[in-house]
Amino acid sequence: MERYFQEEIECAPREKILAIQNEKLVAQVKHVWDNVPYYRQKMQEKNLTPDDIKSVDDLHKLPMLSKADLKAAYPYGLLACPLKDCVRIQSTSGTTGKRVVAFYTLKDIDIWEECCARAIVAAGGTNEDVCQVSYGYGLFTGGPGLNGGSHKVGCLTIPASSGNTERQIMFIMDLSATILCCTPSYAAYLGESMKEMGLTPEQIPLKAGIFGAEAWSEEMRRDIEKTLGIKAYDIYGLTEISGPGVSFECSAQTGMHINEDHFIAEIINPDTGEVLPEGTQGELVFTSLDKEAFPLLRYRTRDICTLTREKCSCGRTHVKMTKPKGRSDDMLIIRGVNVFPSQIETVLLKNGYAANYQIIVDRVNNTDTFDINVEMTPDMFTDNVGEVQTRKKILEDGLKSMLGIKAKVNLVAPKTITRSEGKAVRVIDKRKI
């Protein structure tokens, strides 16, 4: 039987959600106009006042925000309430050097934790569960968000944080942890380590995993589910919008329900900014409907995905997003072709490899070089050169047909690629362009 944390809202008819969104949006635009001069000016540049925004239908009129705005307004320029009302910051490392700093009031934290609680209940969590949170704690939102959600569900919470793999496994086994929250790459590593210790899926007490913070493929999901003997659920979010729990997977495991009573999602063409119809792939844009301290309107995530409103078997009515393929800024352009690491991962896992790989791109004589170091699994490992060559060719052919360009595969010995305890670093781009 499907369980919900807040059934009346998670399964509410579309009209009810729309009414909530309309009311909250009008109030939110006024709140931002009154309190954030930076955004007010952007609205004025478009000749807009809060009176122009009467419902969600007017959303497209509002200016968009991007990472560049966060940088320009760093650190306090987008804060919408007095500092005395803020109780926390969370942060994420920015690619441009400056960190993103997001602010929270007590109410903001409460709503964020409720969103995480919805995710835990959707993964089958109840107050009978022991939930090990192995996302990093501290400035990263993963640990604090799932920790708060786990409390709200009433699970016994193990705030393990990331790292110290032996201790992680000890707690899972000794305290009979039933739910594991961490990045999918760390889950895969924990699974690999437990297998090496001789633990079978039947001996591992876990029943569900809530894995997110980075892109991962369906093949990787199946691998983790098999090694740990669990059902693995995806969870998505970003610091700018709150953290984990912006959307989460349900028993259907076919996309993540976006918490539409708190966030409006749009899909745009990343090149033109044009809003795209439902079902079209594009860049995800979020509007926070009730954040008090750091309310971003039409924030461009750079994540590429598709939205769908098809009826879900779990009973939830909120729109679903597909697994992001990766960020538009994770996308590599190699010899003019768009390449997402997730496509490479799909080919590797289909051919029996684990997700232990590294992509190295460089430019020699004005031509891009494209190498992929792929770790062999212990049972594939051999010094038979012919066999290694055959394996390499199969992978190169598979990659060519997936990507349309040729990559050079280097098969390396098991355990030679560094494991990640948080988000995996899979791309080394040495091109100086």
Ligand code: DLL
């Ligand atoms: O990663 C929040 C989070 C923590 C989500 C724990 C889920 C679990 P940031 O560090 O700000 O926040 O990074 C946000 O990570 O824009 C996506 O590109 C990526 N991302 C997050 N979840 C997923 C996912 C957290 N399930 C950025 N699949 C986002 C793919 C994801 N990418």
